[in-house]
Amino acid sequence: MSTEPNTTGAGTEAPQSHAFQAEVARLLHLMVHSVYSNKDIFLRELISNAADACERLRHAALTDPSLLGEDTEFGILLEADEAGRRLVVSDNGSGMSRQELIDNLGTIARSGTKAFMDRLGEGKDGTALIGQFGVGFYSAFMVAEKVDVISRAAGSSEAWQWSSDGLGAFTVEPAGDDADVPARGTRVILHLKDDAASYARPATIERIVRAYSAHVPVPITLVVLPAEDGEESEPRRLADGTALWTRSKSEIGEEEYREFYGHVSGQFDEPAMTVHYRAEGRHEYSVLLFVPSMKPFDLFDPDRKGRVKLYVRRVFIADDVDLLPAWLRFVRGVIDSSDLPLNLSREMLQHNPVLDAIRKGVTNRLLGDLQKLSESDAAAYEKVWETFGPVLKEGIYEDFERKEKLLGLARFRSSSDSGQSWRSLHDYVADMKENQTQIYYATGASLEAIAASPHLEGFRARGVEVLHLSDPVDAFWVQMVEGFEGKPFRSITQGAAELDAIPVSETESDADKKAEAGDTDIGLVTAFLKETLGERVSDVRSSSRLAESPVCLVAPEHGPDRQFEKLMSRQGDGRARLAPVLEFNPSHELLSRLSSALAGSGDKGKLADTAWLLFDQALILDGEVPADPVAFARRLSAVMGRGL
């Protein structure tokens, strides 16, 4: 609901009331009930917005210097007004027009925020989640009972005031001309809640700026407003606005990196890896990038955009240029080029040889640093892999040039060590069994489902390691790569398992079980199952893949892997699925009994029921449902009845 003003002359209109977008209202409700454990961060968010507004204008003024007029020094001013219980954050940046105030401070534009709200909507623990996530301007309502935003867009003669108590609606009205109205930019006035009055205290403000905003690239000054009879103190510089990335690495402490990471990423975790260097040579640029330790909420957003900020000689240019490949979209930070012209057009940003060279250099450097981390601190590296492995794996099929490097960096859960440790492909190949020629893997919806798969049994019995691939992206890349260190990848649910060449590490009781099972007439059983199951199977064969289970389904040799096929048909590729191959375990008691019943004069109807039940249970173990659940239930009841 929004009402248009009926007059346009500034200073003459009544305030217009607008409802917040539903998601904002929900977010504000959370804010007002302050589920944030650390309310201090509201100031970081407001300072970040103020700095962004200054950087946006600095950039716009490159093509239109008149936007700046006389006022060419950017700055952020904090006013501490203890007596009035107010805190004011002002900037002389881009400012906002009336429409921008309504759009920017009434809706949520960022897809990450939407995703975040959806997660909250799913009933996930809000307190834990919200603490990891920057929610920008709206966090002001954690500490303020009312917020006024007075803003004048650069170059505009009009100023507008936005006001709200955060309870469902906001008003917008012309701001008039009094002293509170900025000549350019934005003043955010927080009327602090009773229990948040300390945020008007200079010492508190100084502490927060030091902790969270000391390295924003715009200077920050604090003014302490006089108590009723006191004197106004000298303005104090809290931060000098020098760009952290231009300083030398040896001068910068971990704490400063962490604080800057908070500023550029908008996240609240600690960086898991920091990459800071200056490239010299054909192209000169500075890089300060961070690998977060927590997943950003928009990690799997379909547009797969990165958010590394591009600067040219310390002037902010854009944060939506693809400076890194999509499979590194979780990396945050700044790249500052010395070679590019300042007045880069959008078009030039899209196709730019300097940016291409930077992208290549920085990508290689990041991979090199990840490799180094994996060698120097395996546990820290595994954490990075656990968080971002599914994204890095996209690079295996998207980036032909770096495929080998990425395969080397990849880590997997596997059947070795009950899936507890992370294994590299290098580990896998080094530990291959005698006569083993392939890298075996199993794909599935979850690690648990894979571990329970009967297909693994024959591999387990031989001590052959199987990689457990449970990320959706796995089914794709594994089809695309030829192999690793000369060993091809092979799905355990596809084709005939060439396991016979690898000896079984048999225990005595296994041998006993086999002896009990007696001899199965493989030809007889195969023919019977084929005839009974007809077109539902493309073949039936005895298998060394199984050790304990009687049957399983596998994909035909030259068709797609069953899990991959399932994934594609779920995405509606419209292709008919291939009939699977039914493999049976001739050493299993059930099969040897079926064999003797077939050889004797077994009831053909009962034997056919057995064949169908075997087939349906193999389907169920694959996570599917029997094609005819009624017939399945009838057969199962009949068998159970006979067994009682």
Ligand SMILES: Nc1ncnc2c1ncn2[C@@H]1O[C@H](COP(=O)(O)OP(=O)(O)OP(=O)(O)O)[C@@H](O)[C@H]1O
């Ligand atoms: N001081 C300001 N000057 C100019 N525009 C502002 C200012 N503060 C906020 N805005 C505008 O309001 C928008 C919404 O701000 P908000 O803090 O909610 O989200 P954001 O800044 O886009 O995201 P984040 O804070 O997570 O980076 C900003 O994108 C910006 O366009």
